[in-house]
Amino acid sequence: MAKVLYNEKILPFYYKLGMSWEGLPAIEPGQFVMLRITENAAPLLRRPFGIYKILGQGASLPVRGRTQTGGKGQGVEIIYKVVGKGTGLMTNLKPGDIVDVLGPLGNSFQPIGRVGAARQNQRIIMAAGGIGIVPFYLLAKSYQLSGISLKLLFGGRGKDDLPGLEDFKKLGIEIKISTQDGSAGEKGLVTELLKSEIRNPKSEIIYACGAKAMLKAVAKMAEDANTPCYVSLDNAMACGIGACLGCAVKIGSGKWEVESGESKPTSHLLPPTSQIYKMVCKDGPVFNAREIAWEEI
Numbered sequence: 001m002a003k004v005l006y007n008e009k010i011l012p013f014y015y016k017l018g019m020s021w022e023g024l025p026a027i028e029p030g031q032f033v034m035l036r037i038t039e040n041a042a043p044l045l046r047r048p049f050g051i052y053k054i055l056g057q058g059a060s061l062p063v064r065g066r067t068q069t070g071g072k073g074q075g076v077e078i079i080y081k082v083v084g085k086g087t088g089l090m091t092n093l094k095p096g097d098i099v100d101v102l103g104p105l106g107n108s109f110q111p112i113g114r115v116g117a118a119r120q121n122q123r124i125i126m127a128a129g130g131i132g133i134v135p136f137y138l139l140a141k142s143y144q145l146s147g148i149s150l151k152l153l154f155g156g157r158g159k160d161d162l163p164g165l166e167d168f169k170k171l172g173i174e175i176k177i178s179t180q181d182g183s184a185g186e187k188g189l190v191t192e193l194l195k196s197e198i199r200n201p202k203s204e205i206i207y208a209c210g211a212k213a214m215l216k217a218v219a220k221m222a223e224d225a226n227t228p229c230y231v232s233l234d235n236a237m238a239c240g241i242g243a244c245l246g247c248a249v250k251i252g253s254g255k256w257e258v259e260s261g262e263s264k265p266t267s268h269l270l271p272p273t274s275q276i277y278k279m280v281c282k283d284g285p286v287f288n289a290r291e292i293a294w295e296e297i
Ligand SMILES: Cc1cc2nc3c(=O)[nH]c(=O)nc-3n(C[C@H](O)[C@H](O)[C@H](O)COP(=O)(O)OP(=O)(O)OC[C@H]3O[C@@H](n4cnc5c(N)ncnc54)[C@H](O)[C@@H]3O)c2cc1C
Pocket: 032, 043, 047, 048, 049, 050, 051, 078, 079, 080, 081, 082, 083, 084, 085, 086, 087, 088, 131, 134, 233, 234, 235, 236, 237, 285
């Protein structure tokens, strides 16, 4: 259980929700929580939200390549976009309200030394679309002191679709913005920004989060350029713990390659056929882009 500290509107459809959480476990960038919004019948199911910030005095963040591997604190902040019944009800949460939270869940964008991590000589390109910005705040904080160069490409429909932008400006990392209506940054899609950023596959790694169409385009560009690419998927979820199979994503050939050759089908729930599925909640939400059967998305 967590207690609401604040629930503030930051943009017309976006809120930030801070919650104190006793005994908060270590958190890695890219992990999420499942939030039970109401005790009432609808919506019955928990809703998944990425962890944006770790709150609290002495909150330690995961610093890549240093001694810490996980972030501890006294609470978390999420950013949510109001899209339906559950997120609509969340706007009524007040300081002091108790929220039923499950997590942290899922895998993460990896620390240095693990499969899928940026290496010392690599440049990280983070490509975010709208609410897809969420996993990148902790990621950027965690790599900030590592000496690895970070660039954020942030796209939205318009200037009101760039939540958290001010936080990233304060981090002092390189940022490029695009909006479809041209109200901020360059007019166009974030994938157009990415096109001019991919220069050297040996020294770059792409991390992406956003709408499926955007991720599909990013994955294609990364594959064409032979650049390593990891995507965070946001399939709708029911249980969040691998039990209901509701968030399954189809895996390509099952013979994908990653740098160290360690990526394997991990879901024990389905047989290792040439067409297998993984659970976004348990095996993800972060996947090597080359694993995904994008033609099915
Ligand atoms: C791992 C993960 C992390 C996420 N992180 C965040 C986050 O940090 N902030 C945030 O605002 N949202 C996030 N989401 C999406 C969020 O869970 C949904 O927007 C939310 O569940 C919608 O609940 P609702 O009851 O308001 O909408 P509903 O009433 O359930 O649905 C309203 C509309 O939204 C669509 N929708 C619902 N869920 C999704 C989804 N997962 N992807 C695309 N469309 C959907 C429905 O099809 C419907 O059209 C995340 C999802 C996942 C799986």
